[in-house]
Amino acid sequence: MAPLLEAKGIGKSFAEGGMEVPVLSDVDLSIGAGESLSITGASGAGKSTLLHILGTIENPSQGQVLYRKENVFDYSEEKLAEFRNQSLGFVFQFHHLLTEFNALENVMMPLMIRGEPAIQRQEKALRALEDVGLADKSSSLPGELSGGEQQRVAVARAIVTAPEILLADEPTGNLDRQTGEMLMDLLFRLNQDKQITIVYVTHNDSLAKRAQRTLHLQDGMIQ
Numbered sequence: 001m002a003p004l005l006e007a008k009g010i011g012k013s014f015a016e017g018g019m020e021v022p023v024l025s026d027v028d029l030s031i032g033a034g035e036s037l038s039i040t041g042a043s044g045a046g047k048s049t050l051l052h053i054l055g056t057i058e059n060p061s062q063g064q065v066l067y068r069k070e071n072v073f074d075y076s077e078e079k080l081a082e083f084r085n086q087s088l089g090f091v092f093q094f095h096h097l098l099t100e101f102n103a104l105e106n107v108m109m110p111l112m113i114r115g116e117p118a119i120q121r122q123e124k125a126l127r128a129l130e131d132v133g134l135a136d137k138s139s140s141l142p143g144e145l146s147g148g149e150q151q152r153v154a155v156a157r158a159i160v161t162a163p164e165i166l167l168a169d170e171p172t173g174n175l176d177r178q179t180g181e182m183l184m185d186l187l188f189r190l191n192q193d194k195q196i197t198i199v200y201v202t203h204n205d206s207l208a209k210r211a212q213r214t215l216h217l218q219d220g221m222i223q
């Protein structure tokens with residue numbers, strides 16, 4: 001299968017007190033359209049950093065991220081923004097819902113950024129909330145939802161733009177086991193039904209094993 005998203009020789013270091021502290025070194029990965037990949041590793045191993053680099057919200061110190069064989073860091077600002085907005089969906093480690101906006105408004109946000117007409121925005125956002133089983137909570141504020149429901153709103157927000165690739169950073173991190181498994185059922189349903197490629201970080205080995213492939217990071221390197 002032709003790779004959809006690849007990382008080649010990714011290195012990342014952060015400057016700390018005048019020293020360069022390496023976080024990732026020489027990370028290679030390749031993922032095809034419709035595949036699922038999990039990333040595991042201890043706290044501080046560089047999982048979020050890798051996901052942020054794959055999602056182009058952080059720059060690598062070395063290496064390339066290729067989308068359909070093109071280095072995304074060679075894109076113009078405009079093309080990069082288009083790639084982020086049209087091809088990627090992101091579920092962050094901490095969901096970052098806007099507390100003063102209700103579930104529907106939070107889910108509509110990426111479509112507003114795209115400049116879609118109001119009616120279309122609303123229809124798509126409602127459909128995404130339906131996909132995550134929360135159509136009845138569309139007018140609830142994040143503070144009126146449980147942690148699991150908030151995380152599902154974050155998933156709805158990530159899929160409302162119909163991304164090709166969903167990057168999820170510990171989407172079940174703050175959920176109990178059963179709610180976590182239901183959230184992963186949802187991600188795999190999206191993977192199966194909509195052929196969304198999913199890359200997710202988890203600390204949970206049994207959730208990691210549900211992916212077609214697992215990548216283990218240790219000291220910033222693939223083990």
Ligand SMILES: Nc1ncnc2c1ncn2[C@@H]1O[C@H](COP(=O)(O)OP(=O)(O)OP(=O)(O)O)[C@@H](O)[C@H]1O
Pocket residue numbers: 014015023041042043044045046047048049050093
């Ligand atoms: N912006 C930053 N500036 C300096 N150091 C950073 C920055 N971001 C991450 N780091 C460091 O990089 C290392 C890896 O961080 P990262 O967040 O990728 O780990 P992680 O594997 O996601 O951990 P966790 O499981 O706790 O979420 C850590 O030591 C962290 O302190």
Ligand SMILES: [Mg+2]
Pocket residue numbers: 047048049093169
């Ligand atoms: Mg992390």
